[in-house]
Amino acid sequence: MTNAATETTKKAPQRRRPRWLKRLLRNPLAVLGFLIIGFFLVVVAAAPFLSPYPPADQSLRTTYLPPGTGVSWGGPEGQFGLWVSPATRSPIGGVKVDESEAYPVKFFVRGEPYEWAGGLIKSDLRLFGVDGPVRYHLLGTDEQGRDVLSRLIHGAWISLFIGLISVGIGVGIGVPVGAISGFLGGATDMVVQRLVDIMLAFPGILLAIVLVATFGTGLGNVMIAVGIASIPVYARLVRGSVLSVKNREYVEAARAMGKRGMPTLFRHVIPNSLAPIIVQSSLQMAIAILFAAGLGFLGLGARPPQPEWGLMLARGREYLAVAPHVATFPGLAIVLVVLGFNLVGDALRDALDPRG
């Protein structure tokens, strides 16, 4: 009895984390990447709770306010915390801050009511807000007096969604096509690879531009276009790794046991190509978000007043010299998210590489 008990306690630590996961978590850049993506997911999930105002709220008396206008540390009587004084812009006088009034920024403030998650959540509670009849803009306002921070927060899901949909399209079509092409070989492979060649002849963002030019602009078409543009990448990748495992002994064994082609492919071959697919998907999220923002910037993607980051940047470009913050912050947001996915993808590649 005692022996058995000690044996089980000895066995327990054997279920350790796999080596690649250990390697991954030991890499500080990977951890940074996961933190960035996690932060981004929280922002997407709790957007209206985190954002001070609805993204489309405009006020023509507060256009182009620089970040933090009217916001100061410490109250009028030396109180601790952030305090806000009313700020306005008039065509002649410029930005004016009325310092005779000040209201504190507090946690859990009731603001304008919002609906979230398709009407499941109805509330007016926000994480922080001003306790008083005044608006505050930590990241400033744009040409219509809309709060840049709120628009950034509400635009986050667009980037994430574009990334997910396009990676979904790329994996959903590219992986089976590449796998079948590599597994069957012969004429099928030849035809598929020439088609992939044609798609790869439109480098980078060009294929997405061609598709959008053909089927029309707009956010939906951008997602599909960026997804289609990633199909050849997956097809090549999976074909390569299928070719490298196709003649391994366990696949031959499965065949020798009378297993048919396609089930063998999906049971034994594709799971062994999983590592490069996962790595590529993380990097592809980054590329998709960049492409979509680029198309938004060119005016081929999201349409106003959608708070898509690339589009916000394009609008900000028009008055760059007057209000540089309007273009700066959406760009920073894009860099951060894309960097997060690139860091994770890069670290995954190192961790999953058996030579490492």
Added chain:
Amino acid sequence: MLEYTLRRILIALPAIFGVIVVVFAMVRLAPGDPAVLLAGEFADQATIERIRERFGLDRSMPEQFAAFVSNLAQGDLGRSTRTNRLVTEDLAQFFPNTLELAFGAIIVALVIGIPAGVLSAVKRNTWVDALVTFIALLGVSMPVFWFGLLAILFFSVDLGWFPVAGRGTFSHVVLPAITLGVSSTAIIARMTRSSMLEVLDQDYVRTARAKGVLGRTTIIKHALRNALVPVVTIGGLEFGRLMAGAVLTETVFTWPGVGRLLVDSILARDYPVVQGAVLLIAVSFIVVNLLVDLIYGLIDPRIRYD
């Protein structure tokens, strides 16, 4: 070598054919009457009919395609619906500017990327290496248009060192070339690093090191020569990619290149120009890749042509 060259060209041909099919299909798949798309939305009925006649748009698809290819072979891509200029004239005017920009960008990428990669490899697993790796990742994570805007804001608006936009003198090309070159710099730095590490790990380098016959700098110099072979390839492929990537950079800096012509034409629904620009960019990308393959064979005698 000759056989290899011919075979590579034969592989490139189906891709070029495919590009032509895609460009042909663009107008036919787009919603709306192709004749109207090619004539422009403000064209009168007579012009539309003339276009329909000229491109054979009332005939069957194979016949239309034959007409398209035959026009293409005669260098006829039609006329812009906005300016009524020949598409070929537009392309001939804008393409050299895109090439100029891409050349500038690849020079930036090589001049910064190679030393950064060598430094990273030589100082492997130190903070220098980590810093280069991080900056390189930042470089590929940055939207070029944002980087370009910040560069304009800082160097042109604040400091007044460079013109805000346009093309002409050397100082006009500096900011756009750096902007376009950022992600290639990062890619070349990483490629140089891994290629350098591989060479430094070779037996002959280790032997030389162990014997102490060669100084550190000599080793690096000799290793670099061998490490640069794959870097040259990547540099060439990057150049091809840059010609397409220039779309965004050209828009930010209002650089009169093919990329901007393409975007302007898409927004104005000027389909003949869209077709021409897409065809030009894609075919030059294929040709550049082909040349890179052939040059690769020349500089590395270890490559076998079979």
